[in-house]
Amino acid sequence: MSRRRTIAIGSLALLLLGAPFLPDGDTPPALETGSAPGVSLADATAGAGTLTPAMRQEIDAVLAAGRTAARATAGARLRPAALVRSQVRCADFEGQRYCLNAGWTASTEDQVVTELARSATSESARSTYREETGDLTLTAQLRQRAALSPAARERADRAELTAAARSVAKVWLLRHQVQGVPLPDGFLARHPEIRTRTASGTTTAASTATSAASADAPRKSFADYPARGRVLRNSEVAEQTRTYWCGPTSMQMIGWGWSHQQHSQQYWAGKLGTTSEGTAISEMVKVTNRYTGWDRAAYAGKYVVLDIKDWSYRQWYVLQMRHTVDYRAPVILHPVLLKKWYPYLDDDASGHFQVGRGYSKNGDRPNLLRYFEPWNQQRFDRSEPYIDRRQLKSAYRAYRANREHFQHNIGV
Amino acid sequence: MRRRYPTAVALALTLALVSACSDDDEPSASGSETSAPTSDASSTDATSEAPTSEGQPEPTDGASAEPTTKLLDWHSMGKPARDTVVRSPEWTLTVPDSGAEARLVGRDREETIPAGKGRRITDAFLDGEHAVIVAQDQQEQRPQTITTIELATYTRDQVRSPRPGPGGPVAYGEGTLTYAVYRPGGRDYCLATYDVADGRGEKGYCAPPREGFSNASVSPAGVGLMIFDDTRPISCRTLVSVEGSTTTTVQGTPECTGWETLRTADGAVWSVLPNEKRVERGLFYATHDDAVTALGPGTNGTLTWCGDSAYFVRDSQKDKDKARLLRWTPDDELEVVYETQGLGDAFLAPPACADGVLTVTSYAEAGDERVWARVPD
Numbered sequence: 001m002s003r004r005r006t007i008a009i010g011s012l013a014l015l016l017l018g019a020p021f022l023p024d025g026d027t028p029p030a031l032e033t034g035s036a037p038g039v040s041l042a043d044a045t046a047g048a049g050t051l052t053p054a055m056r057q058e059i060d061a062v063l064a065a066g067r068t069a070a071r072a073t074a075g076a077r078l079r080p081a082a083l084v085r086s087q088v089r090c091a092d093f094e095g096q097r098y099c100l101n102a103g104w105t106a107s108t109e110d111q112v113v114t115e116l117a118r119s120a121t122s123e124s125a126r127s128t129y130r131e132e133t134g135d136l137t138l139t140a141q142l143r144q145r146a147a148l149s150p151a152a153r154e155r156a157d158r159a160e161l162t163a164a165a166r167s168v169a170k171v172w173l174l175r176h177q178v179q180g181v182p183l184p185d186g187f188l189a190r191h192p193e194i195r196t197r198t199a200s201g202t203t204t205a206a207s208t209a210t211s212a213a214s215a216d217a218p219r220k221s222f223a224d225y226p227a228r229g230r231v232l233r234n235s236e237v238a239e240q241t242r243t244y245w246c247g248p249t250s251m252q253m254i255g256w257g258w259s260h261q262q263h264s265q266q267y268w269a270g271k272l273g274t275t276s277e278g279t280a281i282s283e284m285v286k287v288t289n290r291y292t293g294w295d296r297a298a299y300a301g302k303y304v305v306l307d308i309k310d311w312s313y314r315q316w317y318v319l320q321m322r323h324t325v326d327y328r329a330p331v332i333l334h335p336v337l338l339k340k341w342y343p344y345l346d347d348d349a350s351g352h353f354q355v356g357r358g359y360s361k362n363g364d365r366p367n368l369l370r371y372f373e374p375w376n377q378q379r380f381d382r383s384e385p386y387i388d389r390r391q392l393k394s395a396y397r398a399y400r401a402n403r404e405h406f407q408h409n410i411g412v
Numbered sequence: 413m414r415r416r417y418p419t420a421v422a423l424a425l426t427l428a429l430v431s432a433c434s435d436d437d438e439p440s441a442s443g444s445e446t447s448a449p450t451s452d453a454s455s456t457d458a459t460s461e462a463p464t465s466e467g468q469p470e471p472t473d474g475a476s477a478e479p480t481t482k483l484l485d486w487h488s489m490g491k492p493a494r495d496t497v498v499r500s501p502e503w504t505l506t507v508p509d510s511g512a513e514a515r516l517v518g519r520d521r522e523e524t525i526p527a528g529k530g531r532r533i534t535d536a537f538l539d540g541e542h543a544v545i546v547a548q549d550q551q552e553q554r555p556q557t558i559t560t561i562e563l564a565t566y567t568r569d570q571v572r573s574p575r576p577g578p579g580g581p582v583a584y585g586e587g588t589l590t591y592a593v594y595r596p597g598g599r600d601y602c603l604a605t606y607d608v609a610d611g612r613g614e615k616g617y618c619a620p621p622r623e624g625f626s627n628a629s630v631s632p633a634g635v636g637l638m639i640f641d642d643t644r645p646i647s648c649r650t651l652v653s654v655e656g657s658t659t660t661t662v663q664g665t666p667e668c669t670g671w672e673t674l675r676t677a678d679g680a681v682w683s684v685l686p687n688e689k690r691v692e693r694g695l696f697y698a699t700h701d702d703a704v705t706a707l708g709p710g711t712n713g714t715l716t717w718c719g720d721s722a723y724f725v726r727d728s729q730k731d732k733d734k735a736r737l738l739r740w741t742p743d744d745e746l747e748v749v750y751e752t753q754g755l756g757d758a759f760l761a762p763p764a765c766a767d768g769v770l771t772v773t774s775y776a777e778a779g780d781e782r783v784w785a786r787v788p789d
Binding site: 122131132243313339340342343344346347348364365366367368378381382383384385386387388389390391392393394395396397400404 | 494509510511534548550551552579580581592594601619623624625626638640642643644645646647649687688689690691692711712713714727728729730731733757758759761762773775777
């Protein structure tokens with residue numbers, strides 16, 4: 001082996017090993033892809049984009065509809081289904097739909113409202129919900145926002161819609177890269193926030209580095225990814241210290257994995273606005289974007305709440321691989337904790353947050369998903385043994401657990 | 413100087429390989445893992461893996477059983493909803509996703525059993541004589557309500573003594589109910605056995621301080637249990653049979669790695685975790701007389717007694733495969749009695765048994781289904 005080649009391999013190895021250890025603010029490391037020498041949109045992701053006049057107009061229209069709904073229901077104690085109809089409204093940004101309290105979805109606004117109204121009604125019909133581990137129920141989420149003053153609610157809605165609008169390029173890219181949806185004409189030119197990784201180790205605006213032809217380059221498929229991948233250190237793992245803190249604990253591990261400095265669960269609960277009712281996935285995504293560097297273009301780009309209802313299992317799994325290998329960043333998993341999906345449980349429990357951290361194709365055996373499990377019931381009673389916080393699981397079971405959650409969404 | 417570079421590279425790549433492989437339960441298919449990104453690159457991390465049972469001795473000196481396919485006569489119950497259903501020859505007991513009630517439907521009778529205010533139904537059992545409905549409150553602070561219904565007369569009763577704990581494992585079979593007895597924050601954590609026909613029960617085994625138990629099972633041969641301690645980060649788990657207040661370790665089980673057990677006429681069927689990071693996957697064994705037979709991989713949490721045999725689930729073992737239900741017969745034979753439709757990734761929910769009828773719910777890429785069949789008795 002020549003010395004030059006040895007040094008090159010050594011450099012690559014050290015870069016790969018050291019990449020995630022860089023503190024927030026350092027230059028992102030290179031990620032060599034198999035598709036180099038040039039650049040390919042297959043590896044691209046997007047930071048925050050610019051709010052266009054059309055987006056502002058759409059946001060204003062959605063907020064105006066919200067004001068009308070608020071006036072019509074002022075002072076009334078709404079039933080859960082009415083609460084959904086009054087608060088869940090959707091915006092169209094460049095052909096992608098974002099719904100308040102639901103995330104990015106391929107469903108229509110009517111479909112989203114109808115399904116959530118059914119979920120909310122079902123929730124209220126329960127004499128009690130399952131054991132809570134800290135995922136905010138739909139009704140609680142809507143009531144929290146309904147309790148705000150009209151001005152404060154509108155500010156919150158505007159902030160949520162604005163953040164969504166600025167991340168539309170990420171959503172388009174994911175649908176293109178994983179689901180094969182063609183990009184709209186002029187997409188790259190309109191979104192300089194889309195970055196590709198080059199062989200020289202820098203990120204480059206896709207609009208300048210990628211020709212129209214390469215934008216249509218073959219997508220990365222299951223076969224293009226290595227046999228396994230993993231992010232986050234094994235040692236930077238925690239279990240929730242309160243029954244309703246799966247959100248803060250997952251956030252603790254995500255933040256810890258970024259900075260390698262551990263903040264308390266209390267700290268993250270404050271950032272997330274967690275109450276005893278739990279945490280909303282929209283807050284998990286917002287805080288990941290605001291307080292870690294995982295949202296940089298060199299990593300995952302802006303995290304979004306993505307409805308996976310129209311994602312097949314195989315697409316969902318490629319998304320996990322993409323996050324691990326291309327983004328080198330954790331996933332905010334959002335399953336429902338039922339015994340049939342998670343045999344280590346003693347009881348069925350509520351919606352939940354876990355930290356997705358990789359995968360294993362597992363040879364010719366069924367695919368596996370790696371994750372950190374914050375829930376440790378042994379901490380709260382004596383009917384379950386301590387298990388390892390770092391779990392490998394049938395990816396298909398994990399997918400079904402994600403799909404069965406009433407919001408069927410994920411933070412990516 | 414020349415020698416240092418290869419050494420450094422080799423070390424770096426070795427560390428990458430170690431960290432990439434260290435928490436998988438299987439070796440790489442390709443054997444080439446250097447391109448997988450990982451942040452677990454430091455030697456500290458690479459060696460700080462929690463202890464696992466990987467590599468610990470397992471009872472491999474005995475025979476192993478290869479299953480033969482003897483599918484039962486399955487009847488479709490349609491596509492499964494989010495409810496849970498157990499069916500006997502005469503009755504069907506359904507708990508909707510809300511857990512707010514249980515519906516018991518017979519040939520000429522239909523009854524609804526409400527969970528009660530602030531409670532949800534967490535378990536529902538059925539056999540030829542009784543239905544048993546268990547409800548608990550959300551934060552497991554109040555005693556569970558356990559309602560028994562004598563099917564012949566429709567007489568309802570409530571389990572009051574020993575007073576049920578607010579949570580913990582519940583199992584039912586052969587007219588015997590087992591449940592946990594404790595108070596939140598209290599010292600005692602005990603297992604009660606209750607004869608449903610007689611309406612009488614007693615407290616038996618009590619876990620020592622800093623220990624607990626779970627995965628209770630009942631079969632004609634008696635009660636099985638997984639007991640565990642508070643060793644961190646992973647409890648030491650032992651599989652036992654229970655007689656009154658005494659426990660006996662199931663013969664042939666290795667130390668600390670057991671997950672569940674079911675007693676049989678001449679021993680037990682049981683599972684261990686070959687990888688502590690993958691709780692859902694067990695290796696199953698049967699102890700009969702003094703011999704141990706390896707039954708192969710299975711899904712933890714699915715071991716069920718029905719008719720004259722022990723049953724457990726084996727999720728799909730290949731990318732394109734079927735999930736299967738296996739039967740360990742009284743003649744010490746392993747049979748495949750159910751397979752999912754089509755090929756792909758697939759798994760089964762734990763089967764439910766009632767009076768010689770098994771209800772199976774399967775989840776598969778090729779399509780979900782719920783079916784029932786009579787089992788040999």
